[in-house]
Amino acid sequence: MTRAGHKRSGRRAGPHRTCIGCRRLRPQAELLRVVADPEGSIWPDHFGKLPGRGAHLCPDVVCMREAVQRRAFSRAFKRPLQPVDADALAKNFANQARKQALAILVTALRSGFIEAGRDRVQQSLADQKKVPLVLVAEDASSGTQAQMRTMAERADVVWRQALTKKELSALHRGKPLAVLSLRHRGMAERLLEELDPLLSLEASRKSPESKSGPSTRKPREGLTQKSLRGKMPRK
Ligand SMILES: [Zn+2]
Numbered sequence: 001m002t003r004a005g006h007k008r009s010g011r012r013a014g015p016h017r018t019c020i021g022c023r024r025l026r027p028q029a030e031l032l033r034v035v036a037d038p039e040g041s042i043w044p045d046h047f048g049k050l051p052g053r054g055a056h057l058c059p060d061v062v063c064m065r066e067a068v069q070r071r072a073f074s075r076a077f078k079r080p081l082q083p084v085d086a087d088a089l090a091k092n093f094a095n096q097a098r099k100q101a102l103a104i105l106v107t108a109l110r111s112g113f114i115e116a117g118r119d120r121v122q123q124s125l126a127d128q129k130k131v132p133l134v135l136v137a138e139d140a141s142s143g144t145q146a147q148m149r150t151m152a153e154r155a156d157v158v159w160r161q162a163l164t165k166k167e168l169s170a171l172h173r174g175k176p177l178a179v180l181s182l183r184h185r186g187m188a189e190r191l192l193e194e195l196d197p198l199l200s201l202e203a204s205r206k207s208p209e210s211k212s213g214p215s216t217r218k219p220r221e222g223l224t225q226k227s228l229r230g231k232m233p234r235k
Pocket of ligand 1: 019021023024057060063
């Protein structure tokens with residue numbers, strides 16, 4: 001039996017595309033798409049739905065720089081293009097992902113699907129079936145980070161460290177917020193679709209290896225993975 005909306009959980013099984021930077025074949029759902037306007041400027045296609053020819057890239061600034069160096073953009077679009085600024089493109093994608101992630105959280109909060117704060121998250125973890133995702137602010141204290149990581153891993157719940165306390169608190173009507181859990185699976189999956197490319201882009205922009213070659217880091221495991229223990233990003 002197939003369920004409506006089940007499609008997303010099969011994100012690794014769908015169509016594959018080649019990154020024009022590193023030339024690796026990857027599931028399309030893991031790649032970013034760019035399009036070119038009539039004037040020959042490259043634009044991020046955040047939702048991957050703009051019409052016309054597109055080109056795909058890993059969520060990694062190294063691949064974007066490599067694509068620029070190899071003139072892969074004009075090859076992909078089969079016409080001359082304006083110069084592409086790889087770092088600006090990566091930043092643009094990251095900003096959009098951040099904005100979308102916050103928009104999903106606002107909706108989730110208004111719909112009552114979020115437990116805010118350490119104590120409530122801890123309580124909700126006791127009933128792990130209801131919590132597909134725990135989110136810890138990227139600038140949460142190291143004690144909070146360690147505590148939440150341990151708790152989430154023990155409960156076998158997916159967790160991510162992303163967004164800032166300031167951004168999360170703004171969603172929470174200005175009340176300090178560094179930790180939350182989201183108990184709506186569909187929303188959690190949508191959130192991961194924004195957070196994972198965001199984390200990957202930001203890590204590649206900060207990483208010293210981004211100067212020497214493409215990142216070899218494996219993509220993070222999603223909600224469909226049964227056990228996530230030991231596979232979470234560490235900071
Ligand atoms: Zn790539």
